[in-house]
Amino acid sequence: MSQLIEKPPASGGEPGAPQRPAPAVRRRRRSPFAYILIAPAVIMELLIHIIPMVLGVWIAFLGLSQLNIRNWLRAPFVGFDNFVAGLDPNGPIGGEFLASFGRTLVFTVVVLAIVWVLGIMAAVLLHSSFRGNGFLRTFFLIPYALPSYVATIAWAFMFSQRDGAINKILVDDLGILDERPFWLLGGNAFWVTVIVTAWQMWPFAFLMLLAALQNIPKDVYEAAAIDGASLWKQFLLITLPMIRPANGVLLLVMSLWIFNQFNVPFVLFGAAPPESAKLISPLIYQHSFSNWNFGLGGAMSVLLLILLFIASVIYVRMVLPKGKDID
Amino acid sequence: MIETPGFRWFRRIGLTFLFLLVALPLYVVVVTSFKPLSDVRGLFTWVPSTVTFEPYLEIWQTVPLGHYFKNSLIVTTLATIFSVIIAIMAAYAVARLNFRGQRSFSLVVLSTQMFPGILFLLPLFLIFTQIQRTVGLQLNGSYTGLVITYLTFTLPFAIWMLAGYFASIPRELEEAAMIDGTSRAGAFIRVVIPVAKPGIIAVAVYSFITAWGEVLFASVLTNNDTRTLAIGLQAYANQTDVYWNQLMAASVVVSLPVLIGFMMVQRHLVAGLSAGSVK
Amino acid sequence: MKAPVKALSTLAVLGLGMTSLAACGSGSGEATSGDTLTYWASNQGTTVEDDRKVLEESLARFTEETGTEVELEVIPWTDLYNRILTAVSSGEGPDVLNIGNTWATTLQETGAFLPFEGDALEAVGGQDRFIQSSWSTGGAEGEAPTSIPLYGLSYSLYYNTEMFAAAGIEAPPETWDEFVETAKKLTIDTDGDGEIDQWGVSLAGSSISNNAHQAFVRGLQAGGSLFDENGEPTFASDEQVAGVKQWVDLMAVDKVVSPSNAEFTGGSQMVEDFAAGNAAMFFDQAPAKTLNARGFENFAAAPVPLTDPAATGDEATMSHVAGINLSVFNETDNEEGALKLAAHLTSDEEQVYLNKAFTSLPVLSAAYEDEAFQSEEITLKQGILENNAKPMPLISQEGQMETLVGTAIKNLFAQAATGTVTEDDIRTALEDANSQMAAAQ
Secondary structure: OHHHHHOOHHHHHOOOOOOOOOOOOOOOOOOHHHHHHHHHHHHHHHHHHHHHHHHHHHHOOEOOOOOOHHHHHHOOEOOOHHHHHHHOOOOHHHHHHHHHHHHHHHHHHHHHHHHHHHHHHHHHHHHOOOOOHHHHHHHOOHHHHOOHHHHHHHHHHHOOOOOOHHHHHHHHHOOOOOOOOOOOOOOHHHHHHHHHHHHHHHHHHHHHHHHHHHOOOHHHHHHHHHOOOOHHHHHHHHHHHHOHHHHHHHHHHHHHHHHOOOHHHHHHHOOOOOHHHOOHHHHHHHHHHHOOOHHHHHHHHHHHHHHHHHHHHHHHHHHOOOHHHHO | OOOOHHHHHHHHHHHHHHHHHHHHHHHHHHHHHOOOHHHHOOOOOOOOOOOOOHHHHHHHHHOOHHHHHHHHHHHHHHHHHHHHHHHHHHHHHHHHOOOOOHHHHHHHHHHHOOOOOHHHHHHHHHHHHHHHHHOOOOOOOOHHHHHHHHHHHHHHHHHHHHHHHHHHOOHHHHHHHHHOOOOHHHHHHHHHHHHOHHHHHHHHHHHHHHHHOOOHHHHHHOOOOOOOHHHHHHHHEOOOOEOHHHHHHHHHHHHHHHHHHHHHHHHHHHHHHHHHHHO | OOHHHHHHHHHHHHHHHHHHHHHHHOOOOOOOOOOEEEEEEEOOOOOHHHHHHHHHHHHHHHHHHHOOEEEEEEEOHHHHHHHHHHHHHHOOOOOEEEEEHHHHHHHHHOOOEOOOOOHHHHHOOOHHHEOHHHHHHHOOOOOOOOOEEEEEEOOEEEEEHHHHHHOOOOOOOOEHHHHHHHHHHHOEOOOOOOOOOEEEEOOOOOOHHHHHHHHHHHHHHOOOOOEOOOOOEOOOOHHHHHHHHHHHHHHHOOOOEOHHHHHOOOHHHHHHHHHOOOEEEEEEOOOHHHHHHOOOOOEEEEOOOEOOOOOOHHHHOOEEOEEEEEEEEOOOOOHHHHHHHHHHHOOHHHHHHHHHHHOOEOOEHHHHHOHHHOOHHHHHHHHHHHHOEEOOOOOOOHHHHHHHHHHHHHHHHHHHHHOOOOHHHHHHHHHHHHHHHHHHO
């Protein structure tokens, strides 16, 4: 992505990044070849993203429900009613939407932190060489390759209060707890959603961070070691700064994936999750496809879109300072 | 890096923890899939009372799993092929060529990458129904409809990753070929694409895995004929019983193709991802 | 050197072409014309495949009589609602389909289904053939129903006869107080290890629909209702709170339900608990088949206990009118055939055959004359369905109501499992649900 941001079209003929020697042949003119290449993608982007988004905004202004879904083109225009309902913090629907939005933000931060810590730990440890390294590298990627619903079903099975493996370990085998806690109910449901999501996602962080580590030249570490820097110091002063660009991209992409999480809460709890685990995507799904209040679901989607867009622009500007061309 | 004893201990403990974290659910799934139904009704046990292969035979009768398997395979493969082909072309143009609207295009790809699927589900659903009403082309519940919706999340990521990857390939490679008289397109096909193989594999694997595990679109846009595994697996739990052993056996069966495929190409992944994202 | 460019553009065109090619991939579910009808059936038996076998036999008889072929699709519950949405919004649906009877009013409002009046009503033999409580679920009050009953169900109390005998209890409880007393007697530590291993009652604390049904029934028994006569939600009225309190108290105060039940998401876990001897009583609609399949026979059914044994009318409600209805899609090309199929499936003979196979209740009084429906359990359940059952509120947001009320109670059980639940907690939870409901209307 950094490439997409950092290389505006105007710089196409400018010398490339410092590590790349200036190209011998340059193409300043706009080639027809580019249009052929880009055409399918542009058509698809229009079909699957642009048109649906425009339509989505329009739906948000309609009173679209079971009364008129048969002929939704003639659904009544209700102005900002849906937005008012969706955003009013004192109304029950708006209150729930805003609470869910806040909860999803917390969820994102918590999962991201866990995922990153596990990922960097695995990457650093497996970057060193020892026996069994290759096996673990492959093994650690399994949660990522496993279909998301399979992993979620497995965890739901394990978190069962009376019969599940987790309580068997904690209560019967290790004796850490006396009482069998409920994991899928109340406040714990949030943590279950966190754990299941993080479990599926951390290998991706591991993979990306390992790739980034491999790009760091070995001699930098050697020089630091000669200067007497401890491993921890080396990690802080060399590793972290060197992987910073990769990290920025990784954190952005992962936080968006986590924020948009639908599979895990939906497979764990179905259409009516416990309060603590009601994330934004399942909430919109519930309004649209369980309650058939499509206008409200649409308005919530548009609000989400705007918020996400603002968040992303801020983030891109902060983390990728060179991304000045984003605007 | 010079290893200290402290680091070795940290490594042992850290990797053991991570190993257990990954292994535990996998063990539970596999061991449950070999248990008789009476075993899975009560408290979880680490070892089955008897090891039985019956769940693996029964899964095909309880639910038309083979049919769902075929559907998942068709939809996922098509979505992967289309997103990879379209993305290769677009990413090269973005990374190397110069065209009008390049910046807007990049911005669209970048921003659609971050929007949740729920944003597109309802509008696409309504567009599909409208097409069906006016033209008679059935998209809701068809493979085509599902493939199109899967492109909403596979395509932006694929373009984005590959653009990064192409940019990391030294320009001299194709320029040398072009000096030799090859056209830009020829250089692209004969020189750049082969070199970009790891990146392309990484993107294809990502698309395949994500589409194989997709639940949201499939929950609304499939019917009896096109139901995918993600939705079909729910049928092992019905009003009267939850066939946990069969559900787990089916989980193993539906995971194996992605796992095997993933293992086969995973060594390309690190290379593909590192060049693609780190630049 | 233009060749690669050409190759690429061909590739691009090919790519797009393939997309439309794949459109031919599938095409079931269209309303078919002429001599074929499409029928969407809900999943009634243990597996979709079982249902198919049962229904194909009945449909074969229809084809023999009328010469019309029927294309059958059995749809799992998790899919049915979304499939109906797709059919309604695209206009491409089956000719005849099953719906959960609580969806009837919502679906009626879409205008996508044929009203049963005039000739259509006559085609299915008129309203009087049907059990009137079941018939009343067909749509909003005062409007021609757009669905007719197909399978009937009602709640009753199931109890373990051995446990009752062991505790010296001779007859099942008739009032709610007796029920709680009985449950307390049956909540015991059988092996003397200091922990209760036999509970009085089993329930599905995380099941949205079960909780909503109980809130409805217990609320009516307490003299309340979920909606007033103007259609405004009254979830948090004193009576309604009292009714829900009875239900939640089983776990929270009376301690006759194992806290682990708070996590049960479906009836199957509750039945399993009962069959495993962990609980002595439970409320359910049709568990006999599952219990028999487990080889469990020491059970009997009894009426649902009433708060006031002398109650009549709404306060004598024991169950909602449960069941499956049948609708005809408006855009069918073969209305006559579709109505004939509806008549066939609700004919005396087929009602006997189908309800026997699915262990549900016929929706025609006449069908009970068959010997298959003479057992004590069936007679009891028929009586409840005919005399002590009321339809869930006939409003368009019925599903949303169930979600809100059911989730509120689910959360209360979650709280009860690990702590205490006061009357104020119950009132607050129901008030929240009430304001959400009012905002949605």
